[in-house]
Amino acid sequence: MGTKENLEAAFSGESQANRKYLAFADRAESEGFEQIAYLFRGIAEAETIHAHNHLRAMGKVGDTEENLKSAIAGEDYEYKDMYPEFLVESEAEGETQASTGFRFALEAEQVHSTLYSEALRMAEAGEDMPVQDLYLCEVCGHTVLGSIPERCPICGSKQEKYFKVER
Ligand SMILES: [Fe+2]
Ligand SMILES: [Fe+2]
Numbered sequence: 645m646g647t648k649e650n651l652e653a654a655f656s657g658e659s660q661a662n663r664k665y666l667a668f669a670d671r672a673e674s675e676g677f678e679q680i681a682y683l684f685r686g687i688a689e690a691e692t693i694h695a696h697n698h699l700r701a702m703g704k705v706g707d708t709e710e711n712l713k714s715a716i717a718g719e720d721y722e723y724k725d726m727y728p729e730f731l732v733e734s735e736a737e738g739e740t741q742a743s744t745g746f747r748f749a750l751e752a753e754q755v756h757s758t759l760y761s762e763a764l765r766m767a768e769a770g771e772d773m774p775v776q777d778l779y780l781c782e783v784c785g786h787t788v789l790g791s792i793p794e795r796c797p798i799c800g801s802k803q804e805k806y807f808k809v810e811r
Contacts, residue, residue: 651702658695662688712764716757723753748784751798755787778809 645653669684699705706714727750734742766773776789784799792806 648702651698655695655698655702658691658698662691662695665691709764709767712760712767716760716764719753719757719760723750723757727753748798752785752787759787759789779806780809781805782807 665684665688669681669688672678672681672684696705704714705711727746731743731746731750734740734746763773779788779792780786781796781799781801782805783801784796786796786798788806792803794803795801796805
């Protein structure tokens with residue numbers, strides 16, 4: 645392994661530590677450990693700083709047009725190739741919790757690809773997107789601009805499961 649592979653591995657590990665610590669923080673909070681939750685959140689942020697340093701050192705942060713293309717390629721791979729295969733396997737193995745998560749992600753990534761493609765069209769024309777609030781379904785990650793549907797089209801949750809992404 646050389647530095648290029650080491651950066652990939654380090655980026656991967658730090659990114660995972662970030663998300664893991666955020667999940668641990670939520671759990672600590674629900675168990676009444678406010679300060680430990682705070683520590684998990686703080687260290688999660690530090691891991692993000694490391695992950696971003698590694699990503700920049702790999703030359704993988706470009707201008708916004710390049711970044712949108714990179715984001716679209718990632719989302720497309722996930723919903724067209726990766727999750728369909730994962731879903732077949734988890735269903736064959738009767739891993740229902742995994743199957744549900746894979747299906748939620750598969751469908752949400754397709755929406756992400758569409759949103760990024762709209763963003764790319766705007767960026768290529770030298771324009772930002774029109775200002776609209778962005779909402780997420782807390783159950784499945786369905787992502788929607790402008791207004792909340794009555795029911796989540798991916799997981800069927802009611803409107804109140806959506807929350808607004810803060811600016
Ligand atoms: Fe996504
Ligand atoms: Fe949902």
